[in-house]
Amino acid sequence: MAGDPLLRAMYPEEDLGPAEERMRLFLMQYWGGPRTYGERRGHPRLRMRHAPFHVDLAAHDAWLRHMRAAVEESHLPPHLERQLWDYLSSSAAAMINAR
Numbered sequence: 001m002a003g004d005p006l007l008r009a010m011y012p013e014e015d016l017g018p019a020e021e022r023m024r025l026f027l028m029q030y031w032g033g034p035r036t037y038g039e040r041r042g043h044p045r046l047r048m049r050h051a052p053f054h055v056d057l058a059a060h061d062a063w064l065r066h067m068r069a070a071v072e073e074s075h076l077p078p079h080l081e082r083q084l085w086d087y088l089s090s091s092a093a094a095m096i097n098a099r
């Protein structure tokens with residue numbers, strides 16, 4: 001994300017560390033881990049939280065491309081990789097809010 005001009009411009013903070021941490025905590029919670037995300041941020045309401053950002057098809061494609069690279073780097077067993085990828089790709093489609 002950091003090296004992608006289209007996406008980088010969407011992230012309001014200078015330091016991407018906190019955004020990365022929110023994503024990490026969200027995914028940990030979503031997959032049944034500690035509820036730290038909810039304690040810090042409340043209900044995820046992801047569609048609502050993305051509403052201030054222009055998530056069009058180009059942003060969706062770029063975001064998923066980087067996620068694909070991250071998923072591949074993690075070398076999960078194939079059945080887990082498929083589950084994670086299905087989740088990321090269907091939720092990314094649901095996040096599109098602009099043309």
Ligand code: HEM
Nearest residue numbers: 010011019022023026041049053055059060063091092095
């Ligand atoms: C479709 C393309 C997407 C784009 C372009 C995008 C972009 C963004 C941006 C610009 C932010 C604000 C950065 C920040 O946290 O300060 C954000 C926040 C976040 N995004 Fe996305 N996002 C996308 C899809 C997704 C998907 C599919 C998920 C979950 C599966 C997700 C999870 C999150 C989370 C957890 C936050 C932090 C929410 C909070 O607590 O404030 N995003 N995203």
